[in-house]
Amino acid sequence: MTPRDWVQILAKYREPSSIRSSFELAVSLIPFVVLWVLACWVAQYSYLGALLISAANGLFLLRLFCIQHDCGHGSFFGNRDVSDWVGRALGVVTLTPYDVWRRTHSIHHSHAGDLDQRGIGDVMTLTVEEYHQRTAFGRFLYRAYRHPFVMFGLGPTYLFFLQNRLPLGLQGRKYWISAMGTNVAIAVILGTIVYFGGFQALFLVFLPTTLIAASIGVWLFYVQHQFETTHWEQNEDWQLHEAALHGSSHYDLPPILRWFTANIGIHHVHHLYSRIPFYRLTEVLRDHNELVEVSRMTIGQSIKCASLDLWDEKSKRLISFAAARKLAV
Secondary structure, eight states, X not given: OOHHHHHHHHGGGOOOOHHHHHHHHHHHHHHHHHHHHHHHHHTTTOHHHHHHHHHHHHHHHHHHHHHHHHXXXXXXXXXXXXXXXHHHHHHHHTXXXXXXXXXXXXHHHHHTTBXXXXXXXXXXXXXXXXXHHSOHHHHHHHHHHHSHHIIIIIHHHHHHHTGGXXXXXXXXXXXXXXXXXXXXXXXXXXXXXXXXXXHHHIIIIIHHHHHHHHHHHHHHHHHHHOSTTOOOBOGGGOOHHHHHHHSSOEEOOOHHHHHHTTTTXXXXXXXXXXXXXXXXXXXXXXXXXXXXXXXEEOHHHHGGGGGOOEXXXXXXXXXXXXXXXXXXX
């Protein structure tokens, strides 16, 4: 079947269950709050203990972001208004203005894999030709941007703590209201944290939890599209459903990690039909085994994705800087 044929088949999985969605939200939010309180209490006796609890709590924060992601697609609750307000509330916890993120993520879904529509909601990726046309300083900046320390360390910190504070690149009052409203709510929460828990709660609980979740989240987003056989085409040859199926990976994670990441690794199915609730994505793979092996990768196989940096239009592969140098000789 063609990728477009799958859309009609996947449509039957789109209906969410309000009971199931409420349950998934509860089993994510309640432990998150409990571990937050526990980490603050432990911080009075052991900084290391508080840090370890906070790091573990980063996984629950990651799951809350994934639920916010489903809300943005209107797939978490049947009622769109309920999804949106749950998403906005979670956006305060994840430091992500909901309406701003929903718009940029929609652009990502609409243009993923289109070489003529890069720049919003994606990881900046140059073609080999574009890279060689840059000045030496321009190539240095791109190499720095793609370095794992920047991409998965400094990058997430910048994205969630600074970039998300302003809706740059988007026009419309609603996006400024979303960003500023989220910022005010975050400021109130942080002030409350410092008032009751002191700065140790800020530095031993809030920051570690947020940074762990942010770094893992960026890694997940990266490997979902930045793998060797991903799909990029010039606009005239680009097809939405082809790019969705073959430009998104099936990140086959262990069961416990699938739970914490809300099945976001089944990304090729998600891009083909984004209205499917995350807890029904496994039903799709169960019923359609032919989708299991499409762009499938394990954790071990995904590690090499961190060294892939440039799109080679001739071989239709994402390649490393070293491979690009050989092509230039």
